[in-house]
Amino acid sequence: MSLIQITCPQCQNIINFKSYETIQYDELLSLAPYSLKCDHCGYVNSVIYQSIVKYPQQSQLIYVLPPNEKLNDELFNKGLGLLQQDDTLNSRLVTSENELIEKLLILNSDLDDRIVELVKLEAHHFVKQNEPQFNILHMLLNRDKEGFFLALFLDDGQSITLEVDPEVFSIADRKYHQILREFEMSAFIQIDASWGQRVMDSYLKQGGQ
Numbered sequence: 001m002s003l004i005q006i007t008c009p010q011c012q013n014i015i016n017f018k019s020y021e022t023i024q025y026d027e028l029l030s031l032a033p034y035s036l037k038c039d040h041c042g043y044v045n046s047v048i049y050q051s052i053v054k055y056p057q058q059s060q061l062i063y064v065l066p067p068n069e070k071l072n073d074e075l076f077n078k079g080l081g082l083l084q085q086d087d088t089l090n091s092r093l094v095t096s097e098n099e100l101i102e103k104l105l106i107l108n109s110d111l112d113d114r115i116v117e118l119v120k121l122e123a124h125h126f127v128k129q130n131e132p133q134f135n136i137l138h139m140l141l142n143r144d145k146e147g148f149f150l151a152l153f154l155d156d157g158q159s160i161t162l163e164v165d166p167e168v169f170s171i172a173d174r175k176y177h178q179i180l181r182e183f184e185m186s187a188f189i190q191i192d193a194s195w196g197q198r199v200m201d202s203y204l205k206q207g208g209q
């Protein structure tokens with residue numbers, strides 16, 4: 001753990017912010033590692049920084065790399081070392097807090113993030129065909145008490161939601177099972193829309209529908 005002093009942007013109080021290199025999933029709530037909080041004025045903001053979240057139940061390591069930040073070689077090598085010690089571990093890279101939250105939701109829901117990404121891509125194409133006025137910037141899977149839904153963030157700042165029947169994931173799992181077996185998963189791969197597009201392109205090239 002390291003301590004960084006940050007000046008509160010609201011009241012100029014000095015905040016002692018604790019950052020961690022590796023964080024156990026179970027500690028995410030108790031440590032709130034990405035939450036900057038001023039005890040003086042109550043200012044709260046989220047701050048992500050390079051770190052590795054360990055999700056032991058699903059043997060997953062998640063490397064958090066904020067956008068436009070240079071990779072911390074020392075920490076990344078530490079992650080690679082952990083992968084070498086245990087070949088049952090999967091690893092992923094995320095570049096925002098929302099992506100991290102989505103990844104943890106997927107793990108907690110026993111879903112496959114690769115399948116989720118392909119379902120998102122299909123939903124994207126569906127919306128593009130049926131509602132061409134919507135220009136989607138990105139999508140996130142979420143869940144409330146009613147079930148899963150996709151949040152679609154549009155270029156005009158609005159967002160819309162699409163309900164997702166969980167059966168969709170099983171159907172996609174059967175559909176893309178074979179093509180996913182052929183896709184090599186490099187260490188700390190980022191499963192995002194462009195990754196999904198590459199898989200989809202190969203799937204279509206091989207005659208999939």
Ligand SMILES: [Zn+2]
Nearest residue numbers: 008011038041
């Ligand atoms: Zn403050």
